Amino acid sequence: MNAPSNAMPEPFDTKKVFSATMPAIRPLYWSVRRELWQYRSIYLVPLAVSAVMLFGFLIGTIGRALSTPDLALRRQILEEPYIFATAVVMATMFIVSVYYCLDTFHAERRDRSILFWKSLPVSDRTTVLAKVSIPFVLLPAIAIAITYATNWIMLLLSSAVMLASGLSAGPMWRQLFMLQFSLLYHLITVHLLWYAPVYTWLLLISAWARRAALLWATVPLLAIGFFEKIVFRTDYFYAWLKYRLSGPEAYDMSAPAFAIHPMMHLNLARFLSTPGLWIGFVLAALFVAASVRLRRYREPV
Amino acid sequence: MACIEARGLRKTFAKTVALDGIDLRIEEGRIVGVVGPNGAGKTTALNAILGLVPYQGELRVLGRDPWTERDRLMRDVSFIADVAVLPRWIKIAQALDYVAGVHPRFDRTRAESFLAKTNIRHDNKVRELSKGMVVQLHLAIVMAIDARLLVLDEPTLGLDLLYRKHFYDSLLNDYFDRNRTILVTTNQVEEIQNVLTDIVFLDRGRIVLACSMEELESRFVEVMVKPEQAAAARQFKPIHERQGLGRSVFLFDRADRQQLGALGDLRTPTIADLFIAVMGNHAGQPQGVFK
Numbered sequence: 001m002n003a004p005s006n007a008m009p010e011p012f013d014t015k016k017v018f019s020a021t022m023p024a025i026r027p028l029y030w031s032v033r034r035e036l037w038q039y040r041s042i043y044l045v046p047l048a049v050s051a052v053m054l055f056g057f058l059i060g061t062i063g064r065a066l067s068t069p070d071l072a073l074r075r076q077i078l079e080e081p082y083i084f085a086t087a088v089v090m091a092t093m094f095i096v097s098v099y100y101c102l103d104t105f106h107a108e109r110r111d112r113s114i115l116f117w118k119s120l121p122v123s124d125r126t127t128v129l130a131k132v133s134i135p136f137v138l139l140p141a142i143a144i145a146i147t148y149a150t151n152w153i154m155l156l157l158s159s160a161v162m163l164a165s166g167l168s169a170g171p172m173w174r175q176l177f178m179l180q181f182s183l184l185y186h187l188i189t190v191h192l193l194w195y196a197p198v199y200t201w202l203l204l205i206s207a208w209a210r211r212a213a214l215l216w217a218t219v220p221l222l223a224i225g226f227f228e229k230i231v232f233r234t235d236y237f238y239a240w241l242k243y244r245l246s247g248p249e250a251y252d253m254s255a256p257a258f259a260i261h262p263m264m265h266l267n268l269a270r271f272l273s274t275p276g277l278w279i280g281f282v283l284a285a286l287f288v289a290a291s292v293r294l295r296r297y298r299e300p301v
Numbered sequence: 302m303a304c305i306e307a308r309g310l311r312k313t314f315a316k317t318v319a320l321d322g323i324d325l326r327i328e329e330g331r332i333v334g335v336v337g338p339n340g341a342g343k344t345t346a347l348n349a350i351l352g353l354v355p356y357q358g359e360l361r362v363l364g365r366d367p368w369t370e371r372d373r374l375m376r377d378v379s380f381i382a383d384v385a386v387l388p389r390w391i392k393i394a395q396a397l398d399y400v401a402g403v404h405p406r407f408d409r410t411r412a413e414s415f416l417a418k419t420n421i422r423h424d425n426k427v428r429e430l431s432k433g434m435v436v437q438l439h440l441a442i443v444m445a446i447d448a449r450l451l452v453l454d455e456p457t458l459g460l461d462l463l464y465r466k467h468f469y470d471s472l473l474n475d476y477f478d479r480n481r482t483i484l485v486t487t488n489q490v491e492e493i494q495n496v497l498t499d500i501v502f503l504d505r506g507r508i509v510l511a512c513s514m515e516e517l518e519s520r521f522v523e524v525m526v527k528p529e530q531a532a533a534a535r536q537f538k539p540i541h542e543r544q545g546l547g548r549s550v551f552l553f554d555r556a557d558r559q560q561l562g563a564l565g566d567l568r569t570p571t572i573a574d575l576f577i578a579v580m581g582n583h584a585g586q587p588q589g590v591f592k
Contacts, residue, residue, distance in 0.1 A: 026402060026403065027402070027403040029402070030398070030399050030402030030403050031403070033398075033399070033402070034391075034395070034399050037390070037391065037392075037395050038388070038390055038391075108388070111388055111389060112382070112385075112386045113386055113387065113388035113389075114386075115353070115382040115386040116382075116386040116387055116388065116439075118351075118352075118353060118371065118375075119351070119375060119378075119379060119380045119381075119382070119386075120375055120400065120403050120404055121372050121373065121374075121375040121376040121403060121404060121405070122372060122375075122403050123371075123372035124371075124372075126372075296371075297354075297355070299353070299354070
């Protein structure tokens, strides 16, 4: 043990300390930084998934293409995996978001660190805002950056193979830019706007539940639907749940390959005028307000 | 302005009354020890002062309402809660970055100079530190914050004697001055007896005794008498009597020292002895019965 000596440290540099006024954005910025320190899975998991995809692309797709003598088939093989790769990174992002939202408020109560965070001049509103920004800003931004980077690496590799085979890579580039544009559209409309009540609901449960946040977030909803089915022999609640999770139009499996989600084909104006979207915003705002309130009251579990 | 002012402070949980009408005024520049048995309401009182729990009654800390203005209040108040609350995943450098980022009164150089005297390295994570080192880290952070009120809830719980002594030595030598107030709860009350300027005894959510150390010394006196004089001593209405080394030890409140001096040697009771006497006699009785 190395106990501290009692030598006097230099006194407070009062001029420096007292003149420091803090812009309101700084606590928010550092609160987001600390979420990234705590939840490194926010960027490590999408990175790992895309690394696996790239490796698979390299030894699978490229290898298969090179061993196919038929040039038309070779093109087909090379064009194939983009949508799948993109969908996998998006799905990963969704899973990480769900995990993060359910864990974040609960973790700080579980390890009692909420008492440390609350001993600092950061309001509950700022903390909640920082946590909300993870599934709504940070994770989508990271996912889109990783997806684009992965796509471009795949594109460069397949272009090299195509050029070497005497094929034109031009159409593939055009298709990819279309894909990336639809991906951005999908991400904003579905993951940010339509799913707003989903993520904020999970955050609320994380702030509320003493334990088993995943169960509290899901089982009561299933139970309500089940109750309705038994008592009234109707399915309105389940239908509503399905609508909230799948979007304003049913998933269309027969849609063209680039449609990874039906909403991509929805016209933006129609999407924005869907009442369900605005009801979702109202719910999300209520859930966030309730989370701020709960964070004020909650103690370690 | 008083540092802390409470009037009729009450806090009830579902089935229990944690604080049952506390009236308390703590001036700036004091070191106040809050002493009481487990479940007396010490932590609840501190949590109310820190804005961690809602309460009934009036409470002002540095002129603010802690429940509605916690974030603003925490610029002037620091606290170390009863057990290790630093997140275990955080690196020491990150913890310093974060506090420096959000706290306008944090002096990072100062924290670094405290840490330089320990075995704690910047790339350590909190989970890699021993319990004593975590407390050292937390203390280094808190002592680098130029706060006006420092609240410590059992800060040295589970530490060995050497760490405990260093903890209070550093606080007194490197931190405390007349502009700061320190509020501390501990069960190792004898160790901080010489540190405190004031003492508050809490029992079942009520204040049993609140006085300065000077007042304590002038009010309370202990006399050790031979068995044959015990009856004479009882005439002066001691508030407590115990046996030790074949003698009877009597504790008096506001007794005539000259008359008592004839019975045996007078001395000031320790806080621990006074605590036992006061709790034994007054547990559960209404506040103020002692005055």
